[in-house]
Amino acid sequence: MKYTTYLFDFDYTLADSSRGIVICFRNVLERHGHTGISDEAIKRTIGKTLEDSFSILSGITTPETLAEYKKEYVKEADTYMTVNTFFFPETVTVLKTLKSQGAQIGIISTKFRFRIREMVDQHFPKDFFDIIIGGEDVKQAKPDPQGIKKALRRLHRRKSETLYIGDSTVDAETAQAAKVDFVGVLNGMTTREELMVYPHRQILDNLSLLPLIHKFTPYEPDKHFPEKFFYSSCFPPKIVAFYKLLHQKQIRGKHEIKENPTCCVCKNCGNTFQGNYCPHCGQNRHTPRFTIRNAFQNILSGFFNIDHGFSRNLIELLYRPGYMIRDYLKGKRVHYYKPFQTLFVLAALYIMGVQLIDPAAIKLSEKEMEEEPTIASLMDDIKYQQEQTSDSCTKYYLGQSITYADSAQWAQTHSLSESIQAQIDAKSSNQDPNELKKEISKQIKKELKQKIKSKKRRD
Numbered sequence: 001m002k003y004t005t006y007l008f009d010f011d012y013t014l015a016d017s018s019r020g021i022v023i024c025f026r027n028v029l030e031r032h033g034h035t036g037i038s039d040e041a042i043k044r045t046i047g048k049t050l051e052d053s054f055s056i057l058s059g060i061t062t063p064e065t066l067a068e069y070k071k072e073y074v075k076e077a078d079t080y081m082t083v084n085t086f087f088f089p090e091t092v093t094v095l096k097t098l099k100s101q102g103a104q105i106g107i108i109s110t111k112f113r114f115r116i117r118e119m120v121d122q123h124f125p126k127d128f129f130d131i132i133i134g135g136e137d138v139k140q141a142k143p144d145p146q147g148i149k150k151a152l153r154r155l156h157r158r159k160s161e162t163l164y165i166g167d168s169t170v171d172a173e174t175a176q177a178a179k180v181d182f183v184g185v186l187n188g189m190t191t192r193e194e195l196m197v198y199p200h201r202q203i204l205d206n207l208s209l210l211p212l213i214h215k216f217t218p219y220e221p222d223k224h225f226p227e228k229f230f231y232s233s234c235f236p237p238k239i240v241a242f243y244k245l246l247h248q249k250q251i252r253g254k255h256e257i258k259e260n261p262t263c264c265v266c267k268n269c270g271n272t273f274q275g276n277y278c279p280h281c282g283q284n285r286h287t288p289r290f291t292i293r294n295a296f297q298n299i300l301s302g303f304f305n306i307d308h309g310f311s312r313n314l315i316e317l318l319y320r321p322g323y324m325i326r327d328y329l330k331g332k333r334v335h336y337y338k339p340f341q342t343l344f345v346l347a348a349l350y351i352m353g354v355q356l357i358d359p360a361a362i363k364l365s366e367k368e369m370e371e372e373p374t375i376a377s378l379m380d381d382i383k384y385q386q387e388q389t390s391d392s393c394t395k396y397y398l399g400q401s402i403t404y405a406d407s408a409q410w411a412q413t414h415s416l417s418e419s420i421q422a423q424i425d426a427k428s429s430n431q432d433p434n435e436l437k438k439e440i441s442k443q444i445k446k447e448l449k450q451k452i453k454s455k456k457r458r459d
Helices: 018-031 039-043 050-058 063-080 091-100 113-120 146-155 169-178 192-196 227-234 237-252 292-304 310-319 321-330 339-357 360-370 375-388 392-413 418-427 433-458
Strands: 005-008 104-108 131-133 162-166 181-185 202-204 263-265 272-274
Touching: 005 146, 018 039, 018 050, 018 063, 039 050, 050 063, 091 104, 104 146, 113 131, 131 146, 146 162, 146 169, 162 169, 169 181, 169 192, 192 202, 310 321, 310 339, 375 392
Parallel strands: 005 104, 005 162, 104 131, 162 181, 181 202
Antiparallel strands: 263 272
16 A cells, blocks of 8 residues: 655755755854854754754844844845755656655645745646645644644545655654654764654655555565666666765765864964964965975866855856855955956866867968958958848949959959050060050050940840
């Protein structure tokens, strides 16, 4: 017997929004003087209400202060949340598989419903989810079962037919309180051992095998449906392996370097200090000797460091250029490459790319600029203009221009006819050069007039 209703948590279950959450929490907390809070500490509060999360991170318990922090968080989320939220690679495939089997699908989350809508509407039809319940739709947040019970009432489903899927102990407690079956996924910060404490049907590394779980049939993935079969049918193995490595790095966050308590003399300004960076000039105490290897590492970090380098500028320009420009004008410039340096690097990359793709393109354009237009090219331009115009008067004058250009081309290629050349050869020995030039000029003019008349007769 299969489940007929699947209710999902959102963060760390269907999607990874940890980067946006960390940015929003950090901006609010640092604005009020709460510094030194690690990314891991912030990520461990995902799934709780905003008030509880701020209370855990800051130690504040005053409801008014927590409400003010919540308002500031919502404003920050309008800027950073949706652009920093990504579905896990198996999410879309699994949900569409469940939907094709006739199951009803819903989302129960402490995140605001409109924020969830912003994300799911980019990947699914508008009526794909049968119900979405956000934090504003319930009076009591998880682990209170109010959200699950409300969804079951609206969908007219029984608890015995429902499976709730989440990533945290809060989700496990919610399913236990609602008396529905629970499946845990290890996409987030909660470990398998922590989820094993609560009643569960299964604990999965991700959602890939969820469509294979039945209510009463024993689940043996290695015997019946190997996990690698489901992966290989949906994604190339290299892509899945790369994403897993990237996701693990995102979950772990940045490696926090412990401060060095010993005294050190700054090589830049000579100040004596304790810690990893000089408080006067900001230089790192671990300044290595400049070598070829060190120079190569600096070049690579400048281009490919997502937090402080050129790559971050490209990503921000593609996905959120307005926000990036606004942040830069407001003074938030540590994470961005300088604009004129970005312009010069892009220009250099463009020239290098053109040289690699078509090395003759730049040389050809320079050659075309150096070459002077010929009579033949001018005649082609005039003929094209004559074909394009519909005015009879314009066509007539363009036709006259073609006649003159044709005569000039003939005169250029046949500067002297055979008869004129014979006269020159006969007279060149005993005639004054100036008179010879005048006579030749008259002969050329006469021959040109005859050619123009014959051209007009043909036309």
